Amino acid sequence: MANSHNDADDVNTLDPVHDNKPSDNAEELEKTTAPYPHKKSADKAANIKKAVFALVLLIVLAVIAYGLYKSSQSSAPESITLQGQMQMKQTSIAAKVPGRIAQILVTEGDKVETGQQLIEMDSPEINAKVNQARAGLDAAQSQLDKAENGARPQEIAQAKAAWQANKAASDLAANTYERVNRLYQEGLMARQKRDEAYAKYLATQDQTEAARLQYDLALEGARSEDKSAANAQVAQVEAKLEEALVAKEEANLKSPIAGVVDNVIVSNGEVIGQGVPILTLVNTDDQWVVLNVTEDHLNRFAIGQQFTGTIPALSASNRSYTKTFTVYASSSLSDFATWRPTNNDDGFDVRTFEIKARPNTADARIRSGMSVLVDVDPQTTTAANPSQNSNPSQN
Incomplete structure (x- = not known):
């Protein structure tokens, strides 16, 4: 009996069909059975990590691009706006003889012609x-x-x-x-x-x-x-x-020029002495603008050159009032208008020049004291910095 039992065991051990049957059942069971829940959660977490990494990478790239953009803007020269002031030829009318003001024949803002009587004196x-x-x-x-x-x-x-x-x-x-x-x-x-x-x-x-x-x-x-x-x-x-x-005849003052009455100083009945100003006239046809320009932008305002200026006082909300001016005079201001560098790296002393320019066509609406804004493109100017023109071998 013992021999028969061992033979049976040997038969079971050597039977390949009997040995592979449990494995086949396991594969069939794995195919027919659904995946486990913990495997789905792992895949989802991996996808979230990838999305977050991509978002962080995009943010870093955007920050770098913005920094490069601001750096290029800061290194690029900015437009400079100069503010000037309109002026007109002003004439003060004074009495040659003493007397009493009998009648004032004009008021401020009146247009007068040459030879028109302004004041009658007694x-x-x-x-x-x-x-x-x-x-x-x-x-x-x-x-x-x-x-x-x-x-x-x-x-x-x-x-x-x-x-x-x-x-x-x-x-x-x-x-x-x-x-x-x-x-x-x-x-x-x-x-x-x-x-x-x-x-x-x-x-x-x-x-x-x-x-x-x-x-x-x-x-x-x-x-x-x-x-x-x-x-x-x-x-x-x-x-x-x-x-x-x-x-x-001089007691009855007459206008020596054609213009506009700017200011009436006296009143009826006042006694005035010889040479005392009585009123002022402005010639609206004789206009010019005065600008203070540093010499590093002076080549933009050479005598004979033209530039465009905006007059805010005559501009509308939807349209700017511009005038074309021609430079006719240039003179340096006193030493108080000289800009001096704080250290050697800032360059050299920059003096300020007074520029005078006339409008190509006069406008009677322009008044003395009105501001004029002039935009200067630094790319059209040459900054005279000696350090840029120095010999490299000496640096």
């Missing part, structure tokens, strides 16, 4: 000088007329009568002397009588000659020198009268 002193000069002119003219016209006919006749009377007396004295002289020669007359007759004869001759000369002067009139002096006196008094009339 000056009694000027009126008195005018009257005095006119009276002096009348007197001088009378003296000139007298010199030009000579003596009156009555004066000529009177001078002639005096000459003839003296001539008759002289003739009588001459005859008397001849008779007395003959009697003296015959010894009938004393020598004293003859000398007296002779002296009277000489006296009457002198009187006759003087009367004749007076008559000749009456006929001839005044001398040329007297006429010239009378003419000069008339011219002098005429000049004084003209001066007084000019002063009276």
Whole structure:
């Protein structure tokens, strides 16, 4: 019996069919049985880790790209905006003569033309000088007329009568002397009588000659020198009268230019002195803008160059008001406007220049003091930095 049991075991051990049967059943059981739940959870966690890693990687790349973008922006030159100011030619109107303001004929903002009356003044002193000069002119003219016209006919006749009377007396004295002289020669007359007759004869001759000369002067009139002096006196008094009339005209102030009344300083009834400003005028056709530009941007504003500026005061919300300007003057400002570096790496001292430019076409709406904004592109300017042009071998 023992042998039979062992034989049976050997048969079971050596039977391949019997040995493989449990394995086949296990494979069939694994195929027909669903996966376990813990395997699905592991796959899901792996997928989440992959998604998080990809998201972190994207965030890192975005941060790097943003940093590179900001770095490029910071290294790129930024546009510079300069602020200037509009100016106009301003004329102050002052009084040449003292007086009282009688009437102001214009107000601020009025447009005036050349020669238009602005102020009317009341000056009694000027009126008195005018009257005095006119009276002096009348007197001088009378003296000139007298010199030009000579003596009156009555004066000529009177001078002639005096000459003839003296001539008759002289003739009588001459005859008397001849008779007395003959009697003296015959010894009938004393020598004293003859000398007296002779002296009277000489006296009457002198009187006759003087009367004749007076008559000749009456006929001839005044001398040329007297006429010239009378003419000069008339011219002098005429000049004084003209001066007084000019002063009276200046009291009624007129505009020397065409422009706009900017400011009226005085009021009616005020007494003003000579040379005191009364009002100011601006010439709207004479406009320019003033800019302060450092010399590293100066080549953008060379004389004759043009640039565009924006005037905010005349700009609308949807449209900017721009003007084209042409540079006509450039001058350096004082040392207080010089920018100095804080260390050697900052470069050199940069001076500031005052730029003046006129608009190509004037605009009557522009007023003095309006701001002008000018954008300067640094790429169009050349920064004069000596360190950039230095020899590398010396660095």
